Amino acid sequence: xxxxxxxxxxxxxxxxxxxxxxxxxxxxxxxxxxxxxxxxxxxxxxxxxxxxxxxxxxxxxxxxxxxxxxxxxxxxxxxxxxxxxxxxxxxxxxxxxxxxxxxxxxxxxxxxxxxxx
Amino acid sequence: xxxxxxxxxxxxxxxxxxxxxxxxxxxxxxxxxxxxxxxxxxxxxxxxxxxxxxxxxxxxxxxxxxxxxxxxxxxxxxxxxxxxxxxxxxxxxxxxxxxxxxxxxxxxxxxxxxxxxxxxxxxxxxxxxxxxxxxxxxxxxxxxxxxxxxxxxxxxxxxxxxxxxxxxxxxxxxxxxxxxxxxxxxxxxxxxxxxxxxxxxxxxxxxxxxxxxxxxxxxxxxxxxxxxxxxxxxxxxxxxxxxxxxxxxxxxxxxxxxxxxxxxxxxxxxxxxxxxxxxxxxxxxxxxxxxxxxxxxxxxxxxxxxxxxxxxxxxxxxxxxxxxxxxxxxxxxxxxxxxxxxxxxxxxxxxxxxxxxxxxxxxxxxxxxxxxxxxxxxxxxxxxxxxxxxxxxxxxxxxxxxxxxxxxxxxxxxxxxxxxxxxxxxxxxxxxxxxxxxxxxxxxxxxxxxxxxxxxxxxxxxxxxxxxxxxxxxxxxxxxxxxxxxxxxxxxxxxxxxxxxxxxxxxxxxxxxxxx
Numbered sequence: 232x233x234x235x236x237x238x239x240x241x242x243x244x245x246x247x248x249x250x251x252x253x254x255x256x257x258x259x260x261x262x263x264x265x266x267x268x269x270x271x272x273x274x275x276x277x278x279x280x281x282x283x284x285x286x287x288x289x290x291x292x293x294x295x296x297x298x299x300x301x302x303x304x305x306x307x308x309x310x311x312x313x314x315x316x317x318x319x320x321x322x323x324x325x326x327x328x329x330x331x332x333x334x335x336x337x338x339x340x341x342x343x344x345x346x347x348x
Numbered sequence: 349x350x351x352x353x354x355x356x357x358x359x360x361x362x363x364x365x366x367x368x369x370x371x372x373x374x375x376x377x378x379x380x381x382x383x384x385x386x387x388x389x390x391x392x393x394x395x396x397x398x399x400x401x402x403x404x405x406x407x408x409x410x411x412x413x414x415x416x417x418x419x420x421x422x423x424x425x426x427x428x429x430x431x432x433x434x435x436x437x438x439x440x441x442x443x444x445x446x447x448x449x450x451x452x453x454x455x456x457x458x459x460x461x462x463x464x465x466x467x468x469x470x471x472x473x474x475x476x477x478x479x480x481x482x483x484x485x486x487x488x489x490x491x492x493x494x495x496x497x498x499x500x501x502x503x504x505x506x507x508x509x510x511x512x513x514x515x516x517x518x519x520x521x522x523x524x525x526x527x528x529x530x531x532x533x534x535x536x537x538x539x540x541x542x543x544x545x546x547x548x549x550x551x552x553x554x555x556x557x558x559x560x561x562x563x564x565x566x567x568x569x570x571x572x573x574x575x576x577x578x579x580x581x582x583x584x585x586x587x588x589x590x591x592x593x594x595x596x597x598x599x600x601x602x603x604x605x606x607x608x609x610x611x612x613x614x615x616x617x618x619x620x621x622x623x624x625x626x627x628x629x630x631x632x633x634x635x636x637x638x639x640x641x642x643x644x645x646x647x648x649x650x651x652x653x654x655x656x657x658x659x660x661x662x663x664x665x666x667x668x669x670x671x672x673x674x675x676x677x678x679x680x681x682x683x684x685x686x687x688x689x690x691x692x693x694x695x696x697x698x699x700x701x702x703x704x705x706x707x708x709x710x711x712x713x714x715x716x717x718x719x720x721x722x723x724x725x726x727x728x729x730x731x732x733x734x735x736x737x738x739x740x741x742x743x744x745x746x747x748x749x750x751x752x753x754x755x756x757x758x759x760x761x762x763x764x765x766x767x768x769x770x771x772x773x774x775x776x777x778x779x780x781x782x783x784x785x786x787x788x789x790x791x792x793x794x795x796x797x798x799x800x801x802x803x804x805x806x807x808x809x810x811x812x813x814x815x816x817x818x819x820x821x822x823x824x825x826x827x828x829x830x831x832x833x834x835x836x837x838x839x840x841x842x843x844x845x846x847x848x849x850x851x852x853x854x855x856x857x858x859x860x861x862x863x864x
Contacts (some may be wrong), residue, residue: 251512251516257688259434259512263512263515263516263519266516266519269521270519270522270523270526273522274522274525274526274604275375276526276527276530277526277527277529277530278529278530279530282851297533299529299535300526300529303478303525303529306478306482307522310482310485310518312792313489314485314488314489314511314515314518317489317492317511317517318508318511319510321492321496321508321511322505324496324499324504325501325504325507325508327506327534328501328504328505329501334508334509334512335509343685
């Protein structure tokens, strides 16, 4: 199972990085979501992988899993949802305003061609 | 346990929703509440700074859960000084935003401003790495809103870059936290400090990766070369008061490096040996050089100021990377100076924009209120470039003095001195083009309609003048301030008081007395 989880994190991260480097807002946002999935799984695995163990203390239970990574992941998921919403809104605004979806600044030449200072 | 230490976080956190919900359509009520809130923050943080000035450590357990199980807030000399600096800066930025009407050019300026303060102050006060992440996110979310305040296409595009860069930074932060937790099983800084010491020399791979990842995250925040690309356009395109407030945000990165790398990963620990002198110091020198070259190369005043921020962060990081008490003390003195100087310069560039309508560094007819603006720019440029008599000069002397025993002393002196010269040239060029060549251009454009530009309001000048006055005070009381930052550095290099206060104060679920 360790191998599966580790390679899943690796593949997600690699795909996410590839998409982020595309430098157009839609792929970049998709890549960011893949990266956040990767980091969430990674955080979850940082408390060691155990199967079928409860994170909450209860009578008669012998094996526990670490509850803290679950709390961390929960917080991270909420934050990443919020961030994704924000970036989608801002990217949409920028796209509608300038009619292209590149992330980087237009060069000086492009600005002059559009007649901007 | 005093409850005052949580007040700087709670107060803006309560004010912001109140401003949104109750005073949504009344800009004057928003202004009053925002100002009163910031004034209260200054009083509270001055009180906190006074309380810890004798070396004691303020400590707060949320819901009384004992560390390392619960979340803790810790105030020592360093964090209370940063809190005080932030609230004082916030006051002048707010005065400028009100005076220039920037707060009325988009919605929810004051609410976002309060949330921003909450995030920054929380990041300074927290004693827990995960909470540092959470407060980073709070300050970032608010800064996204502030960054695109008042809209406009250029600003939105710069905003996209800013948001994405910081999102990647946040993801990296989570990866770092995950690896630290996997290696040590805790995220409380005091607890981490004890546990990292216990890691043997042969098991350092994981924790080394974590330490480097964490350094990368903080370097992104501090805009250290090669992770500085987000800064110039986002700071230049952000509304001026927002950019001035952002002057403290790069210092959050510097603060986090100082805090984590003196306490959790000190240089004498094997896992992080070589990290600061091998990697941090060269990166800092390169950022100093690139920042100051950018000052000389910039074609617009706002870019010029943004590059000078990178340069001054390079200066701060050079001093931090020395990792001696003298180096940290100099860095702390310079942090205060460069925050105030950077904020003042951003506000001054907005005064220029108000007067001229643009920030191109080309000769143009004189603007409204030239004399006063030129004077302020002169003072701000002197401070930023590090010429006597203002505090930038003293700060540089302290850094040079602190680097005297370093192996790389020749490099540090050369880069600091040459980059200072370059930045003086850059500022002199900008100042002469903006203010002195104006009269020559006047004759050429006499045929055109005389442009009518509004003069900046008196309150704007009060805000900028206040920042310059603070810089002057920072110079006059340099001796006292430097003595205080030296005690700060001593406290940082002897973190035992911090760790024992955090770990042994009893609370719910505190450790049983016997060994664990």
